[in-house]
Amino acid sequence: DVKVTQSSRYLVKRTGEKVFLECVQDMDHENMFWYRQDPGLGLRLIYFSYDVKMKEKGDIPEGYSVSREKKERFSLILESASTNQTSMYLCASAGVVSYNEQFFGPGTRLTVL
Amino acid sequence: GQQVMQIPQYQHVQEGEDFTTYCNSSTTLSNIQWYKQRPGGHPVFLIQLVKSGEVKKQKRLTFQFGEAKKNSSLHITATQTTDVGTYFCAGALKAAGNKLTFGGGTRVLVKP
Numbered sequence: 001d002v003k004v005t006q007s008s009r010y011l012v013k014r015t016g017e018k019v020f021l022e023c024v025q026d027m028d029h030e031n032m033f034w035y036r037q038d039p040g041l042g043l044r045l046i047y048f049s050y051d052v053k054m055k056e057k058g059d060i061p062e063g064y065s066v067s068r069e070k071k072e073r074f075s076l077i078l079e080s081a082s083t084n085q086t087s088m089y090l091c092a093s094a095g096v097v098s099y100n101e102q103f104f105g106p107g108t109r110l111t112v113l
Numbered sequence: 114g115q116q117v118m119q120i121p122q123y124q125h126v127q128e129g130e131d132f133t134t135y136c137n138s139s140t141t142l143s144n145i146q147w148y149k150q151r152p153g154g155h156p157v158f159l160i161q162l163v164k165s166g167e168v169k170k171q172k173r174l175t176f177q178f179g180e181a182k183k184n185s186s187l188h189i190t191a192t193q194t195t196d197v198g199t200y201f202c203a204g205a206l207k208a209a210g211n212k213l214t215f216g217g218g219t220r221v222l223v224k225p
Contacts, residue, residue, distance in 0.1 A: 033212070035215075040122060040217055041217055042117075042119075042201060042215040042216055042217040042218050043156070043201065043203075043215040044215070045212055045213075045214075045215075048212055056212075058212065059214075090155060090156070092156075100161065101146070101158040101161065102146075102156075102158065102213065103158070104155040104156050104157070105155060106154075106155050107155050
C-alpha cells in the first residue's frame with residue numbers, strides 16, 4: 001500500500017522559531033510537493049521537487065525553503081515562523097508524469113503563537 | 114497566473130438528492146483531476162480527465178471535462194452520507210511545469 005508520512009500531525013511553535021516539517025514517501029516517486037491548506041483557499045503550492053537536490057517555487061514560496069537530499073524525503077523549512085504561517089501543511093508525491101495522481105500525507109497542523 | 118475557481122463553496126444537500134459542483138480555469142488545461150477530502154482527512158485522488166468533452170463515471174459520480182478544456186463538473190446522484198467532504202478540482206497546465214493548481218473546493222454537507 002502506498003504511503004506518504006509526515007513527521008508530526010500537530011505542531012505548536014513560537015514566532016521567530018525555525019521549523020522543520022518532514023515528509024517521506026515509499027513509492028520511489030520522482031516528484032514531491034508541499035502545499036498549505038487554508039479554509040476557502042484550497043491547496044496552495046509552496047514548493048515542489050522533481051528530483052533529488054532539485055526544487056522549484058510554487059505559488060507562495062515566500063517565507064519558506066525546502067530540501068531534498070534523498071529521493072524519498074522532502075523537507076519544508078520555515079526559517080523564522082510567523083503567525084500568518086499558521087496553517088495545515090500537506091505533502092504529496094507523484095510519479096514520473098507528475099500531473100498524474102498525487103498521493104497526499106496526513107498533514108501537519110502548525111500553530112505559530 | 115493560472116487560476117482555478119470552484120462553485121459553490123458550500124453545498125447543503127438532502128440525502129437522496131442530486132447536486133453538481135463546477136470548476137472553471139482561466140486558461141486551457143492539459144488535464145483536470147478531482148480529489149475528495151473527508152473531514153479530518155487528506156485529499157484522495159478520484160479521477161483524471163484528459164480529453165476535450167470527456168465524461169467518466171464512478172458509480173453515482175459523473176465527471177465531465179468541457180469542450181474547451183477550461184471547465185469541469187462533478188455531478189453526484191442520490192447523495193448519501195458517505196459523500197460528505199470537500200471536493201477539489203485541480204488543473205494541470207504543461208506550460209506551468211509539473212504542478213497542479215487546485216480550486217478552493219466545494220464542501221458538501223448531507224442532511225439525513
